[in-house]
Amino acid sequence: MTNKTNTDFTFVSKPEIVDHYAGKSASYGQLVWRRFLRNKGAVVSAIVLIVIALIAFLAPYLSQFSPTTPYPSQSNLAPGTSGHWFGTDNLGRDIFVRVAAGTSVSLRVALVAMAIDLVIGTSYGLISGYFGGKVDLFMQRITEILSTIPMIIIVTLLVLVMRPGLVSIITAMMIVGWINMSRIVRAQVLELKTREFVLSAKTMGEANSKIIFSQILPNALGQIITTFMLSVPNAIFLEAFLAFIGLGVPAPLASLGTMINDGYTQAIVYPYMVIFPVLFLALIMLSFNIIADGLRDALEGS
Template sequence: MTNIENNDFEFAHKSETVDHYSGKSYSYGQLVWHRFLRNKGAVISAVVLIIIALIAILAPYLSQYSPTTPYPNQSNLAPGVNGHWFGTDNLGRDIFVRVAAGTSVSLRVALVAMAIDLVIGTSYGLISGYFGGKIDLFMQRITEILSTIPMIIIVTLLVLVMKPGLVSIITAMMIVGWINMSRIVRAQVLELKTSEYVLSAKTMGESDIKIIFSQILPNTLGQIITTFMLSIPNAIFLEAFLAFIGLGVPAPLASLGTMINDGYTQAIVYPYMVIFPVLFLALIMLSFNIIADGLRDAIEGS
C-alpha cells in the first residue's frame, strides 16, 4: 500500500485570509450616516443648502438695505454698482437682499407645509394600511376624490375666501399635499403587516397601537424620510408657481416666485433681475433632490 504523506496534497486556490473586523459596532443610524457621507454629491448639496439658508437668515439683517423699502434714486442698477451685489430692481430695491428674503419665505412655506403633511400623510397611511377592510376602502375613496381636484382650483378658492398670503398657500398645500405620502406609507404597511414579527406580536397579545409604533413605523422610516425630502422641492416649486401667476404672498413681501414674476417682463433689458432668483430656486430644488437620492441610497445600503 502506498504511503500518503501530508506534503503530497495541498488546497487548490489557497489564499491567505485577512480579518478586517475593526472591533467597532455601529447602530443602524450610524451606518446610514457613514454611507451618506460617502456620497460626495449629497454632501456638497447639503453644504450648498446650508449656505443658502444662512444667506436667507442673515442677509436682511447684515445689509443696510431693506427688502421692501424702495430707493427710487438707485433703480435698475447693474450688479456690483454702489455695493449692490445683484443689482437693483425698477424701484431701487436691492435684489440680493430681496432674493435672501424671498428664499426665506419659500423655504418656510415648503418646510411648514411638508412637516404638517408628514404628520397627516404618515398617520393616514398607517391607519388605512394596518386596519384595512372597510376602513381602508373608505379612506382611499377620500384620497381619490381629493387627488382629482387641481391644486390651482383649491388655491384660487382659498384666496377668494381668505386673504392672499402665506396662510392661504400653506393651507392649500395641506389639503392635498399629504396624499402621496399616505399612499407610500399605506403600501409599506400592507407589506409589513403580514410579516412574521408583526404576526408574532399579535399572537403575544400586543395592542394595535403598540404594534404600529414599535413594529411597523420604524421599518417605514426610510421610505418616509426619502419621500419627505423629495416632497420639499415640489412644494417650493408649487409656491413659486403660485407666486408667479399672482397667487403668492402680497406686496411688498417677496418670494422667489414673485421675484421671477416681477423680473421676467424686463428680462431682455435687465436679465439679472430674473437670473438670480431663478438660480437660487434651481439650486434649492436640485440640492434637495440630490440629498433625497443620497438618503435613499444610504438607507437601502447601496
C-alpha cells in the same frame, strides 16, 4: 507490547487565530450616516443648502438695504454697483436682499410641507394600511375625491375667502398636500403587515398601536424620509408658481415667484433681475432632490 514514545506521535499545530476587530459595532444610524457621507453629490448639495439657508435668514437682517423699501434714485443698477451685489430692480430695491428674503419664504413653506406630510400623511397611511377592510376603503375614497381637485382651484377659492399669502398656501397644502405621502406609507404598511415579525407580535397579543409604532413604522422609515425630502421641492415650486401668477405673498413682500414674475418682463434689458431668483430656486430644488436620492441609497444600503 511495544512502548510508544512522544516521537511516535505528531501533534497537529493549530493555527493562531488573530482577532483583527478591535472596534465597536456601528449602529444602523451610524451606518446610514457613513454611507451618506460617501455620496459626494449629496454632501455637496447639503453644504449648498446650508449656505443658501444662512443667506436667506441672515442677509435681510445684516444688510443695510431693506427688501421692501424702494430707492428710486438707485433703480436698475447693474450687479456690483454701489454695494448692490445682484443689482437693483426698477424701484431701486436690492435684489440680493430680496432674493434672500424670498428664499426664506420658500424654505418656510418647505418646512411646513414636511410637517404636514409627517403628521397628516404618515398617520393617515399607517391607519388606512394597517386596519384595512372597510376602514381602508372609506379612507381611500376620501383621498380619491380630494386628489381629483386641482391645487390651483383650491388655492383660488381660498384666496377669495382669505387674503393672499402664506396662510392660504399652507391651508391648501393641508387639504391635499399630504395625499401622496399617505399613499406611499399605506403601500409600505400593506407589505410589512404580512411579515413574520408583525404576525408574531399579533399572536403574542401586542396592542395595535405598539405594533404600528414599534414594528411597522421603523421599517417604513426609509421610504418616509425619502418622500419627505422629495416633497420639499414640490412645495417650493408650488409656492413659486402661485406667487408667479399672483396668488402668493402680497406686495411689497419678496418671494422668488414674485421676483421671477417681475423680472421676466424685463429680462431682455435687465437679465440679472430674473437670473438670480431663478438660480436660487433651481439650486434649492436640485439640492433637495440630490439629498433625497443620497438618503434613499444610504437607507437601502447601496
